[in-house]
Structures are given as C-alpha cells and as structure tokens.
Amino acid sequence: MNIPVNFFYWFLSIIPILVLLILMIKFQWGAPKAALFTLTxxxxxxxxxxxxxIEVVSIEILKALWNSLSIILVVITAILLYEVSDEAGAFEILNKTFKKIAPNELIRIMMIGVVFASFLQGVTGFGVPVLVSAPLLIQIGVSPLWAVVIPLIGHSWAGTFGTLAIAWNALIFQTGIDNITTIREIALYGSGLLFILGTIANITIAYFYGGFRAIKKGFIAILLISLVQGGGQVIISQFNPDLSAFIPSALSLISLILLSRSPLYKDKWMIEDSKIMKRKEQNIVEEIENKMNMHEAFLPYYLMSFITLSVLLIKPINNSLSKFSYGPSFIETKTGFGIVNEFVSQYSPITPFTHAGMFLFSASMLGYIYYRKKGFINKGKLPVIFKKSIKKAIPPILAVISLISISRVMSGTGQTLVLAEGISNVLGEYYVIFAPFIGFLGSFITGSNMSSNILFADFQMLTSKIIGLNTPAILGSQTAGGGVGMSIAPGNIVLGTTTANILGSEGKVLKKILPFTISIATLFGILMFISHILNI
Structure with missing residues (x-):
C-alpha cells in the first residue's frame, strides 16, 4: 500500500463517517437520505x-448490492410476519392473555417489555419489538413514555443474535473471517458482554417500576430471565448463532409463565405509587369480541419456531435444502495506490432454502392461510398486507444498500485501512476502552446493530491488528456496544412513540435512556481494558 498515512489522508477517510453523523444528528436527516448523500x-x-x-468502485458497489440482498430478504419478511399478526388482531388477544397469566404487575410488565419484546427481536427485529410492546404496556397501565423506554432497554441484549442473527452475520460477512475457532471466540466475547447488558437492564426496569422494593420482590424473576436469556445466548452462540437469541427468548417466555404460577408470583401484587404507571387515567380495556385463543394468536411464531428448528437442527433436512447455493464471482481490482481486491469465485453465497427470509416468509403465509380460513382476516387482504410490508420496508432497504456500499467503497479503496492506522497510532492499546463506543455510535446513527457492524466491522478489525490487540475481543465489543446503542436508535424510538401516540417526545425518551446506555458502554470499555491487561 502506497497511501500516505498522514493527517490529511486520515481526515479524508473519516469525512464520510462525520458527514453521516452530522446529517443524522444535527440536521435530523433520515438514514436513507443521509446514507445516499454520504455514499456519493x-x-x-x-x-x-x-x-x-470506475472498475474498483463499480465492483465494490456490486458486492454491496449482493450483501444487501441477503439482509433485504429478512427485512421484508420480518415486517410481513408482523403485518399478518396485526391484521388478524392477534396482538389484542396476546395482551388479554398477559393480564390473565401474570397477576403480579411487575412480572406482567417484564413479561411484555422484556421477555415478549425479546422474543419478537429473536424472530423479527427492525423495531417491531418496540412497535408491538409499547401499546401492550399502555393497555396494562404503563404511562406512554415509559411504555417506550422499557422495551427499548429490555430487548437490547438480543440486538446481535436476534432476527436469526442478522447483525452477527453482517459482522462475519464484513470481516471475512472464516476460521470457526475465531468466530466462536468473537461470539463468546460478544454474548458475554450482552449477558451483562441484559442482567443490568432487567434490574433497571424493576427499579424504574418501584425502586429497591420492586427489585427485592422481583429478584427471582430477574435472575431467571437473565440466566435463561443471557446464559442461553452465551452457550448457543458457540454452536448455532442463528438461534442463540431466538431459543433463549422463547424459553424465557415459557419460564416466566410457569414462574407466574408459583407461590412467589401467583397472587395479585403492585406498587400503587409507581412512577411509571398511569392509574387514574388508565382506560378500561373492553372485552375483545374475537374467538381467537392464545395459541392461535401465537401461531405465526409457533410456525416460525417449528420451521426454523426443523431446517437448522435436523441434519438430513438441512443437508438437502443446503445443496443449492449461489454467490457471484468478482474480478480482481486495483487502485492507483496499490490496494488490491482479489478475485472471488463465489462471493458471500446465499442458500435460499435455509435462509432466514424463507423461514419468515413460510411462517407468514401459513399464518395468513390459517387466519383467513378461520375468518380472522377478511378476504382480499393479502395484497393490502404485502403493500403495507413493502411500504414499511423501503426506508430500511435504501439505508442498508447505501450503508453497505459506503463500507465496501471505503474498504476497497483503502480508506478504512488509513482510518484504522491513524487511530492506532494515536491511542495505542487504550483503544480497547473505546471499541464498544464505536459499535454504540454505529447503532445510534444508523438505527440498527446490523448497520453498525456493516459500517465499522472492517475498521475495528484492522485497528486491532495494527495495534496488536485481541481481534475477537474487539469485534465482540463492537457488536455488544451496538446492542447497547439500539436502545437509543432514533428509528426505534420513533416507532415506539408513534404506536404509543406520543410522537414528538423522542427527546424525552432519549433523556431517560441515555444515562443507562452510556454507563453500560463505559462498563464494557473498562472490562475490555481489564481483559487486555490480564491477557484474557
């Protein structure tokens, strides 16, 4: 490489990131518009x-378009799954069910705002957990502002391995790491930090509800949720990352339902003066005239679980469906500064029949057929559902394509390398403290951990190698920091304030969450530095 690593070229390399930040934070541009401008x-x-x-830039953009396809398929089908359930009125039934199975108010809040929100993150993501959970929380008496805050914090532990590990796969795709031992090490660091995030989030939500009295009352439930979700994710991420948030979130939902029947939590309990409840103005929820039962309301998610587990865990099925895969080939390119992008015979191959999008689509269509047959969805609604899904998917799709293109062009032309070398020369080993904040910042400005990993995975890997740091630890802290940043992602907050009918209160929500997120990211940085010093 013949690119001069000096302040001028380092500044040129950081301009795209700075511009993206300024456009989104200062000028409040949406991610699609800001990313497209920054790409140009x-x-x-x-x-x-x-x-x-032209050849270098064109090939990198074509690579970005191919990478985007894998993600776009998940975006569209995840939203489709939500729209089918919403059209059938399933979420109203679920709310009624939560009230019945959890008499303890704190447990009910955690069941919706933490466990159910995490379950939704496990299979859908893209803001759906907040979009769905906020109105459910309001219906049980939580004030609108806190109804947005709780699921934002509660589901963030699943930000890396949720949506069938779309953010995790983006991290691995961007770095090009294929050594299974290294991948497992990255997963261990990332899931370990996310275990800490989930545990502290659960304690914090209980404190929001009723201070130390609520923490004491809910201690067993908090411990159970944290161990099943966080501990389960650590274990499963070592052999099947795609299911390492999905399975623990489903198990935690079942576990909390069973715990609600125990002597500890089977009786009605609440803190009358809880600051997050709105009791005097709470609307009485009318009985829902709908013959749908709880299991029918959960049907699309049952189907999703069955299809996913069958395809991924039953080897004969998996082997048969995995036979067909495709990835385009790309020629070698070279810049005038000697940056070489090698020839690739099969770039990031996709296996469509074992792809997360296929699981989501299958569950959506089977759920639709059942709901239509039962009369929960009226005839002729399928085109409307598809139209709603595509309309909601367009903004994130445009953002994903532009963001991946920015990352690929920066990497393919040497800008990422210059940026990494410049920072490594200044910070040295102390960079480990700031690594989680890079992921945190990425999720905040782009709206998702997936996009954060797309933007900064290459940068984090190169920086760690230049300085001589533990690359798996740095990449693990990148995606864990991104999980924290999901809590303050503007797009997620807007989805919550919209369904909570407090649109325009995003600043108030951010003010409530920001101290929590900054504290967690700082803790991650300290833990990473201790790990570096102790060489563990």
Whole structure:
C-alpha cells in the first residue's frame, strides 16, 4: 500500500463517517437520505484522492448490492410476519392473555417489555419489538413514555443474535473471517458482554417500576430471565448463532409463565405509587369480541419456531435444502495506490432454502392461510398486507444498500485501512476502552446493530491488528456496544412513540435512556481494558 498515512489522508477517510453523523444528528436527516448523500461523497473522495477507478468502485458497489440482498430478504419478511399478526388482531388477544397469566404487575410488565419484546427481536427485529410492546404496556397501565423506554432497554441484549442473527452475520460477512475457532471466540466475547447488558437492564426496569422494593420482590424473576436469556445466548452462540437469541427468548417466555404460577408470583401484587404507571387515567380495556385463543394468536411464531428448528437442527433436512447455493464471482481490482481486491469465485453465497427470509416468509403465509380460513382476516387482504410490508420496508432497504456500499467503497479503496492506522497510532492499546463506543455510535446513527457492524466491522478489525490487540475481543465489543446503542436508535424510538401516540417526545425518551446506555458502554470499555491487561 502506497497511501500516505498522514493527517490529511486520515481526515479524508473519516469525512464520510462525520458527514453521516452530522446529517443524522444535527440536521435530523433520515438514514436513507443521509446514507445516499454520504455514499456519493465517499465515491467522489475515492476518485479524487484515493486513485480509485470506475472498475474498483463499480465492483465494490456490486458486492454491496449482493450483501444487501441477503439482509433485504429478512427485512421484508420480518415486517410481513408482523403485518399478518396485526391484521388478524392477534396482538389484542396476546395482551388479554398477559393480564390473565401474570397477576403480579411487575412480572406482567417484564413479561411484555422484556421477555415478549425479546422474543419478537429473536424472530423479527427492525423495531417491531418496540412497535408491538409499547401499546401492550399502555393497555396494562404503563404511562406512554415509559411504555417506550422499557422495551427499548429490555430487548437490547438480543440486538446481535436476534432476527436469526442478522447483525452477527453482517459482522462475519464484513470481516471475512472464516476460521470457526475465531468466530466462536468473537461470539463468546460478544454474548458475554450482552449477558451483562441484559442482567443490568432487567434490574433497571424493576427499579424504574418501584425502586429497591420492586427489585427485592422481583429478584427471582430477574435472575431467571437473565440466566435463561443471557446464559442461553452465551452457550448457543458457540454452536448455532442463528438461534442463540431466538431459543433463549422463547424459553424465557415459557419460564416466566410457569414462574407466574408459583407461590412467589401467583397472587395479585403492585406498587400503587409507581412512577411509571398511569392509574387514574388508565382506560378500561373492553372485552375483545374475537374467538381467537392464545395459541392461535401465537401461531405465526409457533410456525416460525417449528420451521426454523426443523431446517437448522435436523441434519438430513438441512443437508438437502443446503445443496443449492449461489454467490457471484468478482474480478480482481486495483487502485492507483496499490490496494488490491482479489478475485472471488463465489462471493458471500446465499442458500435460499435455509435462509432466514424463507423461514419468515413460510411462517407468514401459513399464518395468513390459517387466519383467513378461520375468518380472522377478511378476504382480499393479502395484497393490502404485502403493500403495507413493502411500504414499511423501503426506508430500511435504501439505508442498508447505501450503508453497505459506503463500507465496501471505503474498504476497497483503502480508506478504512488509513482510518484504522491513524487511530492506532494515536491511542495505542487504550483503544480497547473505546471499541464498544464505536459499535454504540454505529447503532445510534444508523438505527440498527446490523448497520453498525456493516459500517465499522472492517475498521475495528484492522485497528486491532495494527495495534496488536485481541481481534475477537474487539469485534465482540463492537457488536455488544451496538446492542447497547439500539436502545437509543432514533428509528426505534420513533416507532415506539408513534404506536404509543406520543410522537414528538423522542427527546424525552432519549433523556431517560441515555444515562443507562452510556454507563453500560463505559462498563464494557473498562472490562475490555481489564481483559487486555490480564491477557484474557
């Protein structure tokens, strides 16, 4: 590489990231618009200063489009699954069910705002957990502001391995790591930090509800949820990352339902003066005239669970469906500064029949057929459902394509390498403290841990190698920091305030959550530095 690593070229390399930040935070541009503008600027910088040619930039953008396809399929089908359930009125039934099975108010809040929100994150993601949980919490008496805050914090532990590990797979795709031992090590660091995040989040939510009195009353439930979710994720991520948030979140839901029947929590209990409840103005929820039962309301998620587990865990089925895969080939390219992007015969191959999008789509369609047959969805609604799903999917799709393109162009033209070398020269080993904040920042500005990993995975890996740090630890802290940042992602907050009917209160929500998220990211940084010092 012949690119000068000096302040001028380092500043040129960081311009795309700074511009993206400024456009989204200062000027409140949405992610699609900001990312598209930044991509254009990144390409211009590549041509003018990094001696890139049309061939280099075009191939990198084509790679980005292919990477985007895998993610886009999940985005559309995840939203489709939600829309089918919503059209059938399943969420109203679920709310009624939660009230019946959890007489203890704190447990009921955690069942919806932590466990159910996490379950939704395990199979859907993309803001759906907040979008669904906020109105459910309001219906049981939680004030609208706190109804948004609770699920934002409660489901963040599943931000990396949720949605069938879409953010995790983005991290691995971007770094190109294929050594199974290294991948497992990254998963161990990431899931370990996320275990801590989930545990502290559960304690914090109980404290929000009723201070130390609520923590004491809910201690067993908090411990159970934290161990099943966080501990389960640590274990399962070592052999099947795609299911390492999905299975623990489903098990925690079952566990909490069973715990609600125990002598500890079977009786009605509440803290009358809880600051997060709105008792005097609480609306009485009318009985729902709907013959749908709890299991029918959960049907799409049962189907999702069955299909996913069958395909991924039953080897004959998996082997048969995995036979067909495709990945395009790309020629070798080279910049004027000597940055070589090697020839690839099969780039990031997709196996469509074992892809998360296929599982989500199958569950959506089977759920629709059942609901239509039962009369829960009226005839002719399928086109409407598809239209709603595609309309909601367009903004994240545009953002994903642009963000991946920015990352690929920066990497393919040497900008990421210059940026990494510059920072490593300044911070040295103390960079480990700031690594989680990079992931945190990425989730905040892009709206998802997936996008954060797309933007910064290459940068984090290169920086760690240049400094001589533990690369798996740095990448683990990158995606764990991204999980924390999901709690303050503007897109997720807006979805919550919209369904909670407090649109415009995003600043108030952010003010409630920001101290929590900054504290967690700081804790991650300290733990990473201790790990570095002790060489563990």
């Amino acid at each position: 600027l990144t390409i211009i910088i590549s041509f003018l200063f990094f001696k890139a040619n």
